[in-house]
Amino acid sequence: MHHYGANVFQMKYSQADVSRAVLDGLKAAVILVGADRRVIFMNPAAEGLLDTSTQRGFGRDVLDLLPMGMTLQGALIAAEEGATTTLREEALQGPMQAEGVTVDCTVSPIDYGTDGPCMIVELSPVDQLARMTRETTLHESQGAFSQVARALAHEIKNPLGGIRGAAQLLDAELSDKDLREYTRIITHETDRLNGLVDRLTGGYGASQRESFNLHSVLEHVRKLTQVETPEGLEFDRDYDPSIPDILGDHAQMTQAVLNVVRNAVQAMEGRGCIRLRTRVRRQCTIHHARHRLAVEASITDNGPGIDPSLKERIFFPMVTGRPDGTGLGLALTQEIISRHGGLIACTSQPGETAFTLLLPVGAKT
Ligand SMILES: Nc1ncnc2c1ncn2[C@@H]1O[C@H](COP(=O)(O)OP(=O)(O)OP(=O)(O)O)[C@@H](O)[C@H]1O
Ligand SMILES: [Mg+2]
Known part of the structure; x- marks a missing residue:
């Protein structure tokens, strides 16, 4: 096989060209926003989505260009303070948009430019159908x-x-x-x-409506699991002590989390590590409702991963990969989480399976 020398290779692929090619090829719309929230750059996907060009959009207020109102404004403020926000399933509608498009939108702060904070706004259209x-x-x-x-x-x-x-x-x-x-x-x-x-x-x-902290749920589940599986199982806790209390049913929530943790223990056959992690999330959209504050909790195991043939269906009742399973655990968990106004999502690959809960705190905004 022919190898280029490192220098020749570098010459052939200049970093600027590569970055450009990546941005051009991305399906997600990327907008770079500079001081005073003015648009500095749009990739072709963004130009297509917003039906404008970088030239026409340059220097304009991103809030004019992206008719998302308060939600985007909140995310921009958060980014100026250094936080990344993801808005799910936001409707995009305005003068430049003939028909409504639904997008997932992430706003993150970046280190670029000198006069004021810079941010990247990423938009990926959610397939309506x-x-x-x-x-x-x-x-x-x-x-x-x-x-x-x-x-x-x-x-x-x-x-x-x-x-x-x-x-x-x-x-x-x-x-x-x-x-x-x-x-x-x-x-x-x-x-x-x-x-x-x-x-x-x-x-x-x-259902009961009481105020409780998700850590008390996680800790209860952890202790219970440790009694059930005393050896070979390790818990790694990464708790954000500042998570606010949520409102709901403590017993139901305990069951919801227990189902997820039990699955992890079963998948790992009792040997492995389960990471419990909590974080505060600001400005997020859950089930089309905006929430100023939410608690995110993830339960990650280092087991073999979810069988790819089940992956799309694990939250449905009666779907099981275990001979003695009823396939109700995750269906029940999802039901409970959605009664609490929250979301549950899952990512899995061999060695890392994560279930993430997003639960709103307090009143919607
Ligand atoms: N952490 C995980 N790692 C690997 N596979 C998992 C994991 N969590 C769930 N699964 C897969 O998803 C399936 C569905 O889980 P669910 O909890 O809904 O039902 P179950 O565990 O089979 O039965 P039940 O919980 O009702 O006893 C499991 O059978 C398993 O195949
Ligand atoms: Mg189960």
Whole structure:
């Protein structure tokens, strides 16, 4: 094979040309914004999307060019303060846009230029059809889920009563305080499950609305999992202590997170590392609603990854890759997260599978 010398190679591909080619070839629209929020550069995808040219757009206020109003303004302010914001499924409509386009938009600060903060605005159009199909199937899958939940609730409540009764009898017989810790866990967990089943079948109105911190949920799940799988499992915690409390149902949220963590433990066959990470997110869009503040939590395992043939469907009920699985865990998790007004997403490759929750805090803006 023929190799260029490093210098020849560098000459053949000048960095400026390469950067240019990358920007030209990108499907995402990229806009560089300089001091006073004025447009400095647009790549061809941005010119196409906004139906203008860099020449015509140059020096204009990005807010005029991108009719997204307050949401974009919020993201620009955040970028000026050094934070990156992603706005999901924003409608783009205005004089330059004949028909509405929906985009995901990320605004990040960059280090460029000297007179004032610079930002990059990235826009990727969301395929309308794909989005509608996604939302419809989601909706249908949740309807199917309610029916399954009702049938299962019946099957779950009877044995739970038996387990709780037996644990109490056992507790009365035990003199060792350490052992009674275990019966206490059994009773506590059966109560929690019982309450959960009641709420699941009792409809939306029955959920509790209390204020709690997501760390208490994560810590509860972590301790519980460590009791269940004492050896070979490691937890790596990366908590942002400043995350605000959220409003919702603590027991349901615990179940939602537990389902995800249990899947991770099962995928890793009890050996591996689970990373729990929390962050504050500002100015984000969840289910078309703008939120000033949200909490993001991710649960990442270093197991084998999700079977590619299941990847698109894991949140649907009855989809399972395990011989003894019911395929309800993630469907239930998704249901609970969406009742809390939040989102759950997943990325997976061998050695790194991450489930990310985004939960709104307080009132919508
Ligand atoms: N962290 C993970 N790593 C690898 N595969 C996963 C992971 N999480 C979920 N999966 C895959 O997704 C499938 C669906 O998960 P889900 O929790 O919905 O059902 P289940 O675990 O099979 O059954 P259940 O939770 O009802 O007992 C799992 O069977 C598994 O194949
Ligand atoms: Mg599961």
